[in-house]
Structures are given as C-alpha cells and as structure tokens.
Amino acid sequence: MIETTTNWFAACRVEDAVENGGVCVKCGDDQIALFYFTRRNEWYATQNLCPHRQQMALSRGMIGSAGEDPKIACPFHKKTFSLATGECLSGDECAIQTYPVKVEDGLVYIGLNN
Amino acid sequence: MKQEKIVIIGNGMVGYKFCEKIISKKNDFDIIIFGEEPRRAYDRVHLSEYFNGKSADDLSLSTSEWYTQQGITLYLNDPVKEIDRNNRTVHSSKGLTVKYDYLIIATGSAPFVPDIPGIDKEGVFVYRTIEDLDLIRNYATHAKTGAVLGGGLLGLEAAKALIDLNLSETNVIEFAPRLMPRQIDSAGSGMLQSKLKALGLNIYTNKGTSSIEGTDRISALKFNDGTELKTDMLVISAGIRPRDELAKLSGIEVGTRGGIIVNEYMQTSDPSIFAIGECALFDHNIYGLIAPGYEMAEVAAARICNDIKTFKGFDMSTKLKLIGVDVASFGDPFTTEPDARTILFEDSHKGIYKRINISNDGKYLLGGILIGEAEAYNMLLQTVNNKILLPPNPEDLILGSRGGSAQSENAGLAGLPDEALICSCEGISKGAICNAVSEDGCESIDAIKKCTKAGTGCGGCIPMVKDLMLHTMKQNGKYVRNVVCEHFHLSRQELYDLIKIHNLKNYEQVLDNLGKGDGCEVCKPLVSSLLASLWNDMILKKGNDTAQDSNDRFLANIQKGGTYSVVPRIPGGEITPEKLVIIGQVAEKYGLYTKITGGQRIDMFGAHLSDLPLIWEELINAGFESGHAYGKALRTVKSCVGSTWCRFGLHDSVSYAIRIEERYRGLRAPHKLKSAVSGCIRECAEAQSKDFGIIATEKGWNLYVCGNGGSKPQHALLLAADVDSDTCIKYIDRFLMFYIRTADPLTRTAPWLNKMEGGMEYLRNVVVNDSLGMAEQWELEMQALVDSYQCEWKTAIEDPEIRKRFNHFVNAPEEKDPSVKFDEMRGQKKAADWTLA
Numbered sequence: 045m046i047e048t049t050t051n052w053f054a055a056c057r058v059e060d061a062v063e064n065g066g067v068c069v070k071c072g073d074d075q076i077a078l079f080y081f082t083r084r085n086e087w088y089a090t091q092n093l094c095p096h097r098q099q100m101a102l103s104r105g106m107i108g109s110a111g112e113d114p115k116i117a118c119p120f121h122k123k124t125f126s127l128a129t130g131e132c133l134s135g136d137e138c139a140i141q142t143y144p145v146k147v148e149d150g151l152v153y154i155g156l157n158n
Numbered sequence: 159m160k161q162e163k164i165v166i167i168g169n170g171m172v173g174y175k176f177c178e179k180i181i182s183k184k185n186d187f188d189i190i191i192f193g194e195e196p197r198r199a200y201d202r203v204h205l206s207e208y209f210n211g212k213s214a215d216d217l218s219l220s221t222s223e224w225y226t227q228q229g230i231t232l233y234l235n236d237p238v239k240e241i242d243r244n245n246r247t248v249h250s251s252k253g254l255t256v257k258y259d260y261l262i263i264a265t266g267s268a269p270f271v272p273d274i275p276g277i278d279k280e281g282v283f284v285y286r287t288i289e290d291l292d293l294i295r296n297y298a299t300h301a302k303t304g305a306v307l308g309g310g311l312l313g314l315e316a317a318k319a320l321i322d323l324n325l326s327e328t329n330v331i332e333f334a335p336r337l338m339p340r341q342i343d344s345a346g347s348g349m350l351q352s353k354l355k356a357l358g359l360n361i362y363t364n365k366g367t368s369s370i371e372g373t374d375r376i377s378a379l380k381f382n383d384g385t386e387l388k389t390d391m392l393v394i395s396a397g398i399r400p401r402d403e404l405a406k407l408s409g410i411e412v413g414t415r416g417g418i419i420v421n422e423y424m425q426t427s428d429p430s431i432f433a434i435g436e437c438a439l440f441d442h443n444i445y446g447l448i449a450p451g452y453e454m455a456e457v458a459a460a461r462i463c464n465d466i467k468t469f470k471g472f473d474m475s476t477k478l479k480l481i482g483v484d485v486a487s488f489g490d491p492f493t494t495e496p497d498a499r500t501i502l503f504e505d506s507h508k509g510i511y512k513r514i515n516i517s518n519d520g521k522y523l524l525g526g527i528l529i530g531e532a533e534a535y536n537m538l539l540q541t542v543n544n545k546i547l548l549p550p551n552p553e554d555l556i557l558g559s560r561g562g563s564a565q566s567e568n569a570g571l572a573g574l575p576d577e578a579l580i581c582s583c584e585g586i587s588k589g590a591i592c593n594a595v596s597e598d599g600c601e602s603i604d605a606i607k608k609c610t611k612a613g614t615g616c617g618g619c620i621p622m623v624k625d626l627m628l629h630t631m632k633q634n635g636k637y638v639r640n641v642v643c644e645h646f647h648l649s650r651q652e653l654y655d656l657i658k659i660h661n662l663k664n665y666e667q668v669l670d671n672l673g674k675g676d677g678c679e680v681c682k683p684l685v686s687s688l689l690a691s692l693w694n695d696m697i698l699k700k701g702n703d704t705a706q707d708s709n710d711r712f713l714a715n716i717q718k719g720g721t722y723s724v725v726p727r728i729p730g731g732e733i734t735p736e737k738l739v740i741i742g743q744v745a746e747k748y749g750l751y752t753k754i755t756g757g758q759r760i761d762m763f764g765a766h767l768s769d770l771p772l773i774w775e776e777l778i779n780a781g782f783e784s785g786h787a788y789g790k791a792l793r794t795v796k797s798c799v800g801s802t803w804c805r806f807g808l809h810d811s812v813s814y815a816i817r818i819e820e821r822y823r824g825l826r827a828p829h830k831l832k833s834a835v836s837g838c839i840r841e842c843a844e845a846q847s848k849d850f851g852i853i854a855t856e857k858g859w860n861l862y863v864c865g866n867g868g869s870k871p872q873h874a875l876l877l878a879a880d881v882d883s884d885t886c887i888k889y890i891d892r893f894l895m896f897y898i899r900t901a902d903p904l905t906r907t908a909p910w911l912n913k914m915e916g917g918m919e920y921l922r923n924v925v926v927n928d929s930l931g932m933a934e935q936w937e938l939e940m941q942a943l944v945d946s947y948q949c950e951w952k953t954a955i956e957d958p959e960i961r962k963r964f965n966h967f968v969n970a971p972e973e974k975d976p977s978v979k980f981d982e983m984r985g986q987k988k989a990a991d992w993t994l995a
C-alpha cells in the first residue's frame with residue numbers, strides 16, 4: 045500500500061449540514077460541496093464548480109441515485125455526476141473532483157490530498 | 159517494426175472523425191495533424207447555434223486532452239503549404255517538415271465567392287467558421303439591414319441567423335427562379351417562400367447581382383434588371399468550392415470543376431495519399447454533407463488497416479434545421495412521369511406541401527419533398543433506402559393519421575431490416591440500436607447515445623431512435639408507460655392518488671412507501687409539487703426542502719452566474735406609487751438590475767443568496783408578498799385597465815384580475831399557470847394566450863382555457879360564454895383541479911388538452927356539465943387550498959432554521975460567493991457571460 049498523507053479539513057458541525065442535500069464549504073480559495081446523504085447514512089464531498097458552464101452551484105443541486113450509484117444534479121441544466129467517482133452520468137462533461145469525508149465527535153472533515 | 163506515420167491535413171469535422179476511426183481500428187500509428195484554423199475541430203453543422211448561446215467550446219468535438227491521450231500531435235494555426243511527393247513530406251507555413259507514410263487530405267471546402275465588382279468592400283462576409291461568425295456578429299451591432307446572397311440550404315440558415323442578430327430587415331437574393339433549387343421543386347419552393355416571409359425574411363428570386371455599391375463599406379446591391387436594394391451588410395452563400403489547391407500544386411489529379419479525384423477506397427491518383435470530406439471528388443460528385451464525409455473517413459481508415467470497405471456514393475437527403483419551418487428532401491425528389499408517379503398534398507392554409515414519388519408499379523417509394531411538416535421524414539427515408547414495399551394506399555404516408563396511425567408507425571419500424579441505417583452520421587443500423595436496448599439494457603436516449611453513438615451527429619435521427627427504443631422494449635415484454643423515473647414505477651396521476659389515499663406528507667415517506675432507491679432530480683420536484691398541490695404545506699418544511707428544485711428550495715429563480723431574481727406579486731399589474739418607490743429603493747440598496755416582466759410585474763435580478771431574506775424582509779414589511787415566479791404555480795393574472803379608465807371597457811377587468819390572482823396565488827400545478835382579464839373584445843390583456851383567460855362581454859365574461867405563449871404558441875379555446883363573475887370562478891376552480899389531478903408532469907394546459915380524448919367537448923362536459931360528478935369535491939378542495947395559503951417568504955424569514963440555509967458558505971456565513979461576476983450594460987449590471995473551461 046502506498047501511504048498518502050491526507051490533510052483533514054474541519055468543514056462544519058454535523059447539524060450545520062443539510063439532510064439529504066448539500067452545503068458549500070469554503071476551503072481557502074476553493075469551494076467544496078459537501079453532501080449529507082442521510083437516507084443512506086453517507087457523506088460525500090466534490091468540487092462545487094459544475095464543469096458544464098462553470099457555475100459554483102453543485103452544492104445547491106439535488107442528490108439522488110442512479111441504480112446503486114449516488115449522484116448529484118446541477119441546478120442549472122441538470123447535468124448529473126456520480127458522487128462516488130465524480131464521473132458525469134449525463135453526456136460528456138468532464139468528471140468532477142471528489143474528496144473523502146469523515147465524521148468525528150460531531151465534526152465533519154473533508155480530506156484534502158496534498 | 160517502425161511505427162507508420164499518418165499525416166492529416168485539416169482538422170475539420172471529417173479529419174477529426176478519421177482520427178477516431180483509425181484509432182478504434184489499430185492504435186499503433188504515429189498521427190500528426192495540421193490545422194489551418196486556430197482551434198480544434200468543431201461541429202460546423204451546428205455552427206449557427208453559436209449565435210444562440212453555444213460557445214466555441216460547446217461546439218468543439220473533443221478536448222485537447224483527448225489528442226494528448228491518444229498520442230496525436232496537433233499543430234493548429236499552421237496550414238500545410240506544400241506536399242513533396244518525392245520525399246513523402248509535407249511543409250507547413252510555420253516551417254515544419256514532416257514525413258508521412260500515409261497522407262490524408264481533409265481540407266474541406268471554402269465558400270464560393272463570385273467575382274462581382276465591389277465584393278471586397280467592408281461589410282461583406284462568408285459563413286463557414288467561428289471567426290466568420292464573430293465578424294458577422296460584431297458588424298451586425300451597427301447594421302440595420304442585411305442580405306444573403308444565395309437561397310440554398312446554407313443561405314437560408316445564414317438568413318435565419320441574421321434575423322436572430324436582430325437586424326430589422328433581412329433579404330435573401332437567389333439567382334435561380336426558386337429557393338433551394340437543388341433540393342425542392344417549384345411548388346414546394348413557393349410554399350417555403352411564403353412561410354419564410356412570415357418569419358420576416360424578404361425573398362428575391364431570379365435576381366443576378368451586378369455590383370456591390372458603397373464607398374468603403376457596402377451600402378447597396380445592384381441587380382442585372384436595373385433594380386437596387388439598400389443593405390448594411392451581406393453574407394455570401396453561393397455554394398462551396400473544394401479546397402484542392404494543395405493537391406493540384408503537387409500534381410495530384412483534380413476534377414475540371416474542382417475536387418480531388420478519389421477511387422472507391424478514397425485514394426487519390428497517388429495511392430498513399432487519400433482525400434476525404436468536402437474536398438474529395440467521387441464519381442463526379444462533391445458531397446457537401448457530414449454523413450458521407452464520415453463514411454469516407456471510415457472507408458479510408460479501413461483501407462489503411464487492410465480492411466475492405468468501399469465508398470458507394472451517398473444519399474443526399476437532407477432536413478433543414480431552420481427553426482420555424484420544417485423542410486426535407488429525400489431520395490430522388492424530382493423524378494416525374496414517365497419514370498415515376500407523383501402524389502401531392504398541398505394545404506396553403508397551414509402552409510404544408512408534401513410530394514412523394516413512387517415507382518410506376520406502385521411498389522416502391524423513390525423520393526419526395528416535405529415542407530411545413532416533416533415528422534414523416536425519417537420513416538420515408540427508410541422506406542426509400544431499404545426498398546420497403548409500399549402499402550396499398552401510399553398516400554397514407556403523407557396524409558398521416560386518419561385513424562390507427564400509431565399502429566402503422568410501429569408496423570413500419572418492425573418492417574425495417576436490421577441493416578437499415580438509422581443514424582447516418584455515425585453509421586448506426588437499426589440492429590445495433592435494438593441490440594443496445596435488448597442486450598445492453600439501454601432504456602433512455604442518453605444511454606443509447608453513450609453506448610452506440612447514434613444521435614450524436616446532426617441529431618436528426620433522435621425521434622426515430624426513441625421510437626425504436628420504445629418499440630424494442632415493448633417487444634421484449636416491457637410494459638412501457640409514462641412512469642416518473644427509475645424510483646417510481648407509477649405515472650404522475652397514480653402517484654397523486656396514492657399519496658392522497660395513504661395520506662403521505664413528505665418526500666421521504668412517499669419514497670419509502672411507494673418507490674425504491676434514493677430518488678433523483680426528476681421525482682423529487684415532481685413529488686414535492688404533488689405534495690404542495692395536495693396539502694399546501696410550506697414547501698420548505700424540514701424533509702421537503704431538499705426535495706425541491708433549486709428555485710423552490712431558495713424561493714427564487716437561479717440565474718446565470720449563480721445569483722437569484724426577486725419578483726414580488728403585483729396582482730393584476732396594479733401598483734401604487736408608494737410601492738413603486740419601495741421597489742426602487744430595495745433594488746438600489748442591494749444593487750439589483752430591474753426589468754418589467756411580460757406578466758406586468760417587476761423583476762429584480764442579481765441578488766446574492768444571503769441577501770434574499772434581507773430583501774424579502776424589507777418587501778414584506780412594505781406590504782409585498784412572494785410572486786411565486788420560481789414555482790410551478792400561478793404566475794400572474796394580467797389585466798387591461800378596463801372600464802375604470804378605458805372608453806371601450808365593459809367591466810372592471812382590473813378588479814376581477816386582482817380577485818382571481820389573489821384566489822389562486824401560490825397554487826402548485828404540474829407546470830406554471832398564467833392568466834389574464836380583458837375589459838372588452840379588443841383583448842388588450844391577451845387573455846386568449848393564457849392557461850385561462852377572461853374577456854368581458856355585454857352580458858358577463860367569456861372564459862377561455864388551455865392557451866399558451868412560449869415556444870409552441872396556441873390560442874385558448876372558449877369554455878363558457880357570458881357567465882357571471884362567481885360562476886366563472888367556479889368553472890376555473892373545477893378546470894384547475896381537473897388539470898392538477900390528471901396532467902403529466904411539466905405539461906402545460908395546452909398540450910394536456912391536445913392529448914385529451916374528446917378534446918374541448920369532453921373538457922366542457924366535465925367542467926360545465928359536471929359529467930364526472932366531481933364538481934363539488936373539486937370546489938371544496940380548491941377552497942381548502944385557498945384558505946391554507948401562506949406567503950412562503952413570510953414563513954421563511956420568520957424561521958431561523960430556514961434562514962440559515964440562505965448562506966453561500968456553511969463555514970463562513972457572512973461571506974458572499976466570490977466567484978459571482980457582473981458586467982455593466984446601459985447603466986445597470988448584467989450577469990457575466992458563461993465562462994468555459
């Protein structure tokens with residue numbers, strides 16, 4: 045196994061996150077969309093920027109599933125992306141960046157790879 | 159073994175397609191491309207969409223990473239200037255010399271520019287590249303009138319583009335006696351001409367241009383017949399000229415009238431040099447369409463990989479993309495007696511002209527022309543190409559539905575052989591599409607596109623692909639009906655009834671009880687809208703908030719750039735000066751762009767998410783309420799000033815409009831609802847273009863329903879005449895409840911009625927004569943909704959939990975989104991243009 049140092053960024057408290065939806069986290073100059081998929085008891089984080097028209101919008105989109113795959117739909121033109129892999133599920137937009145998430149002591153952390 | 163080198167001259171559509179094809183066959187060539195244009199290959203077929211909001215990047219056929227990943231070297235902005243056949247090298251303009259084993263010439267064509275005196279004046283353009291379009295767009299900003307030289311396929315497309323650029327007058331000049339002389343006959347051309355006139359184009363046929371007038375820039379065209387036409391700009395679209403200059407220079411054989419001569423393997427007179435696309439001359443023909451170009455790319459790639467494929471000529475059938483008029487021509491459109499028999503259909507009232515040519519024995523379709531209505535195009539083309547036996551009454555093919563049309567359509571699909579080419583751009587057969595459905599489980603157009611590439615070219619085959627998909631699914635025993643999505647195998651109406659019966663109150667409950675999986679962007683807003691129509695709960699109640707469309711979730715319309723717009727309700731369009739002042743003050747304070755909407759209210763754009771609650775707090779304190787511009791709900795009830803001021807007014811249309819708007823405000827429906835009230839038959843409020851519209855008569859009100867504006871305008875139809883105010887409202891209650899219960903999602907009242915069996919007669923029976931016995935229940939249900947109305951914004955600003963959601967950053971609530979950018983225009987702000995990767 046290759047050891048990768050992951051830098052855990054404290055994003056917010058669990059109760060600040062939106063159930064079955066997303067919030068936007070400011071992380072230096074970057075914006076990260078954080079999703080609390082309460083229904084599946086899962087957390088996901090992706091870039092907030094939608095690659096389609098470069099809109100800072102994914103955190104305001106709707107989450108859901110395609111088969112087993114969890115996904116996010118951009119509110120602008122409803123392009124969908126896999127929350128697990130970042131792959132675009134509707135058409136040929138480029139994939140979005142995804143980040144690991146962990147919860148400890150009621151705090152939500154996003155893993156930023158150095 | 160040493161890697162073989164392929165050099166491609168030209169990074170256009172066909173040159174690009176060649177790369178795709180060759181890589182998919184064998185991946186060990188060293189590929190080098192020289193392109194003359196400054197950008198990667200893009201979709202020239204959809205070039206005009208550049209004027210309708212698509213960017214250069216949207217049109218691009220692939221990313222720069224793609225070329226890198228495939229190991230292809232791409233030199234852009236560096237045209238090849240010489241081919242040295244002896245040394246098997248090419249020389250580029252920037253001084254590169256590259257060896258080749260195979261050379262592919264894919265240089266396309268250039269617009270043919272006739273030699274007319276004055277043609278080099280400023281303001282004269284061609285229409286081929288993105289750069290051409292940029293020049294046209296810039297020049298058009300200070301031009302009032304424009305002209306297009308050439309009334310062919312491309313000329314008409316260019317003319318439509320000029321209209322879209324807001325020129326106040328656009329003229330088309332054609333040398334021949336009719337439009338599109340290569341594709342349609344004179345009767346069809348006449349019909350097309352009158353349809354185009356209605357779109358705002360002036361058409362001049364039989365006009366030879368003798369000179370272009372003006373000192374430096376064009377000011378007018380002079381014609382051979384002595385007449386003159388003033389114009390500020392001119393787009394030349396007089397045909398294409400294959401770019402064979404390089405080939406000619408290096409001694410490769412070219413045709414007398416241009417074009418690089420190729421054999422059936424696309425080889426030129428030098429067998430290691432190939433020519434494909436619009437520069438190639440095969441059997442005395444230049445193929446100026448994309449599908450044959452792609453086929454040539456396939457054939458050349460096959461040859462290089464020692465596969466045997468030959469080019470056999472190509473069908474030149476076309477469908478014009480002109481928005482507003484359908485035009486299609488297929489097979490042999492012109493053949494007549496004694497070689498064939500012709501069936502004609504003409505309806506000058508609706509502007510429809512159809513012609514089919516059938517073989518003398520009545521067995522086969524040979525070709526035809528469709529103007530004004532071209533839905534049958536794909537099927538007719540298939541009938542020609544696959545030599546399908548005609549039915550005993552071939553006229554049914556163009557007269558269409560005289561009963562049982564759906565059946566005959568499917569019979570037609572089933573009758574197609576598996577090899578039938580459905581998507582000619584990508585060369586995908588019926589068999590391949592059916593296979594994708596049956597074997598690979600593709601059950602949506604997107605899935606089929608991904609799996610087979612069908613429909614990714616010009617897109618003309620998509621309706622047929624969809625029919626094939628549904629047909630195959632049915633054949634496989636899949637029950638196809640309008641289910642909501644993968645999470646709910648129910649129609650909207652079934653869902654509505656079940657939610658009501660089970661008394662379900664939020665999205666999660668509905669999903670747990672009636673659906674499966676975790677929901678999606680289709681079923682969430684749909685269920686939310688049903689819940690709102692049924693119970694009229696505050697839509698942002700916990701558990702419902704994240705199941706709302708973004709617009710509903712933030713109670714505002716998201717706009718380009720990520721800001722929101724704010725629209726307070728102004729019932730009937732009546733507003734006091736004091737309230738106008740408030741709107742002005744709020745807009746000024748929060749830096750908002752203001753515009754009067756089509757529905758007689760004021761829209762304020764450019765609000766940051768976190769400012770929304772503050773803005774609404776001020777508006778609500780001043781007596782405003784939410785306008786529901788963000789919801790699939792009642793929007794506005796427009797009114798004319800009516801009898802209070804107008805000398806023609808019969809009743810007080812404003813008061814009635816206010817009464818109606820206040821009754822139905824906030825009502826959630828399958829789609830938005832619009833209404834209007836006019837004070838007399840002069841109809842200043844345009845009530846007949848609304849979902850329900852009311853016009854005053856001597857004796858009361860006339861109620862019209864199921865009209866709409868938008869992309870497919872339709873006039874509303876009279877539901878009841880001369881009714882009094884209370885009866886009219888009763889009818890509207892029933893009409894709306896019937897619509898809300900039974901319409902498919904996102905279906906407005908007009909298409910809902912169009913699909914209703916029995917049409918207006920049936921609807922009138924239900925609403926006026928209470929034929930379903932539902933009237934009383936519907937009126938009660940509506941009254942309950944009216945009584946439970948609340949201003950969503952008022953509730954939102956009073957609830958700290960909800961307010962918290964109106965921050966951009968969860969961990970920096972006080973900061974606004976720094977990526978929001980505005981530009982300035984006419985002293986106000988506007989959203990910055992879409993930016994691209």
Ligand SMILES: Cc1cc2nc3c(=O)[nH]c(=O)nc-3n(C[C@H](O)[C@H](O)[C@H](O)COP(=O)(O)OP(=O)(O)OC[C@H]3O[C@@H](n4cnc5c(N)ncnc54)[C@H](O)[C@@H]3O)c2cc1C
Binds near residue numbers: 173315
């Ligand atoms: C506005 C418009 C609408 C159209 N609509 C349709 C339609 O609806 N349906 C349809 O089937 N077809 C349509 N067409 C035609 C279609 O676009 C062409 O058939 C297709 O683009 C031909 O591809 P090509 O690769 O042969 O040529 P092109 O796409 O023109 O590519 C040739 C490329 O080679 C470059 N080149 C030339 N000489 C050199 C050199 N010496 N060195 C390096 N590079 C060179 C050129 O700059 C160009 O980039 C339309 C065309 C236009 C302009």
Ligand code: SF4
Binds near residue numbers: 840
């Ligand atoms: S519709 Fe009739 S009443 Fe209303 S403004 Fe027009 S003319 Fe006057």
Ligand code: SF4
């Ligand atoms: S406001 Fe309506 S018509 Fe205008 S651009 Fe937007 S969607 Fe199109």
Ligand code: FES
Binds near residue numbers: 097098118121
């Ligand atoms: S900006 Fe996200 S889908 Fe268009």
